[in-house]
Amino acid sequence: MDEVVEQLPSQVVVITGASRGVGFETARELAYRGHQVIATMRNPDRDGPAVIAGYENRIQAIRCDIGERDSTEAAAVFALERHGRIDALVNNAALLLIGAIEEVVDDEMHDLFNTNLTGQMRMTQAVLPAMREQKSGKIITVSSLAGKISGPAFGPYCASKWALEGLMESLRYELAPLGIEVSLILMGAYRTQIQFKSTFLTKKLQDGVSAYQAPCEAFVKGEQVRANLNPGVRTVACNIADAIEFPDPLAPHIPVGFDVHRVMPLRQRMTHDEFEAMISSMRNEGFPGSWFGTIEANPPVPIS
Amino acid sequence: MATPQVVILTGTSSGFGAAAARELTVRGHTVIATMRDPDQDGPTISQSMGDNLEVHRLDVTDRASIDAVVATTLERHGRVDALVNNAAYLLLGAVEDLAEDELASQLDTNVIGPVRTAQAVLPTMREQRQGKIINISSVAGRMTGPAFGAYCGSKWALEAMSEALRFEVSPWGVEVVLVEPGTQHTGAQFDNMSLVRALREGNSPYEAPCNALIAGHQKYAANRPGPRTVGSTIADLVETVDPLPLRLPIGDEAALILGMRARMSDEEFEEALQTMDNDGFPGAYFKAARQENHAS
Numbered sequence: 001m002d003e004v005v006e007q008l009p010s011q012v013v014v015i016t017g018a019s020r021g022v023g024f025e026t027a028r029e030l031a032y033r034g035h036q037v038i039a040t041m042r043n044p045d046r047d048g049p050a051v052i053a054g055y056e057n058r059i060q061a062i063r064c065d066i067g068e069r070d071s072t073e074a075a076a077v078f079a080l081e082r083h084g085r086i087d088a089l090v091n092n093a094a095l096l097l098i099g100a101i102e103e104v105v106d107d108e109m110h111d112l113f114n115t116n117l118t119g120q121m122r123m124t125q126a127v128l129p130a131m132r133e134q135k136s137g138k139i140i141t142v143s144s145l146a147g148k149i150s151g152p153a154f155g156p157y158c159a160s161k162w163a164l165e166g167l168m169e170s171l172r173y174e175l176a177p178l179g180i181e182v183s184l185i186l187m188g189a190y191r192t193q194i195q196f197k198s199t200f201l202t203k204k205l206q207d208g209v210s211a212y213q214a215p216c217e218a219f220v221k222g223e224q225v226r227a228n229l230n231p232g233v234r235t236v237a238c239n240i241a242d243a244i245e246f247p248d249p250l251a252p253h254i255p256v257g258f259d260v261h262r263v264m265p266l267r268q269r270m271t272h273d274e275f276e277a278m279i280s281s282m283r284n285e286g287f288p289g290s291w292f293g294t295i296e297a298n299p300p301v302p303i304s
Numbered sequence: 305m306a307t308p309q310v311v312i313l314t315g316t317s318s319g320f321g322a323a324a325a326r327e328l329t330v331r332g333h334t335v336i337a338t339m340r341d342p343d344q345d346g347p348t349i350s351q352s353m354g355d356n357l358e359v360h361r362l363d364v365t366d367r368a369s370i371d372a373v374v375a376t377t378l379e380r381h382g383r384v385d386a387l388v389n390n391a392a393y394l395l396l397g398a399v400e401d402l403a404e405d406e407l408a409s410q411l412d413t414n415v416i417g418p419v420r421t422a423q424a425v426l427p428t429m430r431e432q433r434q435g436k437i438i439n440i441s442s443v444a445g446r447m448t449g450p451a452f453g454a455y456c457g458s459k460w461a462l463e464a465m466s467e468a469l470r471f472e473v474s475p476w477g478v479e480v481v482l483v484e485p486g487t488q489h490t491g492a493q494f495d496n497m498s499l500v501r502a503l504r505e506g507n508s509p510y511e512a513p514c515n516a517l518i519a520g521h522q523k524y525a526a527n528r529p530g531p532r533t534v535g536s537t538i539a540d541l542v543e544t545v546d547p548l549p550l551r552l553p554i555g556d557e558a559a560l561i562l563g564m565r566a567r568m569s570d571e572e573f574e575e576a577l578q579t580m581d582n583d584g585f586p587g588a589y590f591k592a593a594r595q596e597n598h599a600s
Contacts, residue, residue, distance in 0.1 A: 069404065101419060101469040102426045106367075109416050110408075117411075117457070118404055128400055155468030159415060163461035170453030171399040173577070173586075174510065177597050211430075212472065252570040268566065272550045280471070291471075300430075300475050 017093025019047035021192035025237035031055035040064030066119030076126040091141040099202025116160035183250040188257025215294040222290030315391030317345035319490035323535025329357040338362030364417025389418035397500025414458035486557025513592040520588030
C-alpha cells in the first residue's frame with residue numbers, strides 16, 4: 001500500500017534497464033516518492049512484476065531494447081500517450097565486456113558500443129521532441145568511474161563509457177538554451193547485477209585461448225567477490241530521484257560513492273605517471289589489483 | 305644517431321600522417337606509409353623521398369588491407385618497431401541530429417580502426433619484447449563542446465582504449481602513447497571534415513550555431529601552424545629510447561585548454577567555454593545560439 005504523502009509535483013520518468021540493479025531500485029524509489037515511472041526492460045513479462053509490486057498505479061513495465069530504434073521510439077510514444085509528457089529520462093541500461101584490446105573482435109565492439117553509446121543516444125533522441133515542446137526535461141545518464149579511468153581488461157568497456165561521457169557533455173551544451181538539462185551520475189563500486197548477468201567475455205577468453213587468460217579470469221572473479229561485499233544501489237537510486245526532483249539547475253556530474261570522492265581528486269591532481277604507478281602497484285581484489293597481482297606472480301617468459 | 309626503425313603509419317595522404325612519414329624518411333627510418341588511395345595520393349608524399357619510404361594501401365575499416373601491410377612489412381624487413389595510428393576524420397553536428405550510421409562510421413574509423421591495426425602488430429611486438437603504438441588523439445580527446453559530441457566521443461574512447469592497452473602490453477616491453485595536438489592547419493577542418501546529414505540537408509534546428517562555428521573554426525584553423533611540428537614530434541617519439549609517458553600534448557592550444565580542463569571543476573570549465581569571447585570554437589557557436597534565442 002502507498003504510504004507516501006506527495007510533497008512535490010509528480011514527475012513522469014522513463015528508465016531504461018529497469019529490470020534490475022540501478023534501474024530497478026530507481027523505479028521503485030521514484031514510485032515511493034509519488035512519481036510516475038515507465039520502467040522499460042527487454043523482458044517485461046518475466047521481470048516486470050517484481051518492479052511493479054506494490055506500485056501498480058505508479059509504475060508501468062514495458063518492453064524496450066535500446067539496441068533497436070523502433071523500440072526506443074515506441075517507449076517514448078507509450079509514455080506520452082499514457083501521461084502526456086516526459087519529465088525525465090534515466091539512461092541506465094548498459095552491458096559490461098571484459099577482455100584485452102588485442103583480442104576484442106569487431107562484432108564485440110559493435111555490440112558494446114551499440115548498447116552503451118548508440119543505445120543511450122537513441123533513447124535520448126526518442127524523448128527529445130517532447131522535451132523540446134515542453135521546453136523542459138532532464139536527461140540523466142548513469143555513468144561511473146569507468147567513464148573517467150581505464151585499465152587492463154576494461155579497455156573496450158571504458159572506451160564506450162568515455163565516449164558516452166563526451167557525447168553527453170556535448171549534448172549538455174547543445175540543449176542548455178532549450179531548457180533541457182543533461183547530467184551524469186558518477187557512481188562508484190556497488191553491488192549490482194552488472195558484474196553477473198550483464199558481463200560478457202571476449203570470445204578468446206570464453207574459449208580459454210587468450211594470451212591474457214590468467215589475469216582476466218582473476219580480475220573477473222575478484223570483481224564478483226567485491227561486488228558481493230559492496231552495498232546495494234539504494235543510495236544511487238536516491239541520488240537519481242533527488243536529481244529528478246531538484247528544482248535548481250543540475251551539476252554536470254553527480255558523484256555517488258566514497259570511492260568516487262577518493263579516486264577523482266587523485267585522478268585530477270596526479271600526473272599520469274603518478275596515477276599509473278599507483279594503479280600498477282595495487283593488489284586489491286578486483287579492479288585493478290587482481291590483474292597486476294596475477295601478472296606479478298606469472299610474468300611473461302623473458303626472451304633468452 | 306638512432307637505429308633505423310621500421311614504422312607503419314596510417315592516414316599518410318595528408319596532414320599529420322604525411323608530415324610524420326616524410327620526417328621519418330628524411331631521418332633514415334624504414335617508413336611504411338599507408339593510405340586508402342595510394343594511386344591518387346601516394347605521389348604527393350613520396351616526391352623527393354628516398355626509397356626507404358614505401359607507400360601501401362590500407363583502410364583502417366578493412367582488416368584484410370591491414371593484415372596485408374603487416375605481412376609485407378615482416379617479409380621485407382623482419383620487424384615492426386612502431387605503429388602510428390593517425391587515420392581519422394572529424395564529424396561535426398549536434399547529438400540530437402546524429403544518425404546512427406554516422407556515429408557508427410565515426411567510431412569505426414576513429415576508434416575501432418586503431419584497435420584493428422594495433423591487433424595486427426601486437427603479436428609481433430610482444431614477440432620482439434619491444435614496440436611502440438603511437439595513437440594520434442587531440443585536445444578533443446580530453447574536452448568537448450557543442451557540435452563535437454561524436455568526434456570528441458570517439459577521441460575520448462581512443463584515449464580510454466589506449467590507457468587500458470598500455471597496462472596490458474607493458475609486461476612485454478610494448479609502449480602505448482597518445483599524442484594530443486590542438487587545432488593545426490590541416491585538412492581535418494576542411495576537406496576531411498564531414499557534416500551530419502541533418503546539417504547538409506538543411507533539416508537541423510542547430511543550423512545557425514553550427515554554421516557560425518564551422519566558419520569561425522575554419523578561419524581560426526587557417527591561421528594555425530601546419531603539421532610539420534607534430535610530424536617531427538612523432539618522429540622524436542619513435543626515436544626516443546627512454547620510457548615514454550602515456551599522454552603528450554603538443555602546442556600552445558593544447559597546453560591552454562587541457563590545463564584549464566585539468567585545473568577547473570566541471571562547472572568552472574563549462575562557464576569558461578560558454579563565455580569565451582573568441583570567433584572560432586566555441587565562441588562562435590554560443591554567440592550564434594544566444595542571438596537565435598533572443599530573436600525567437
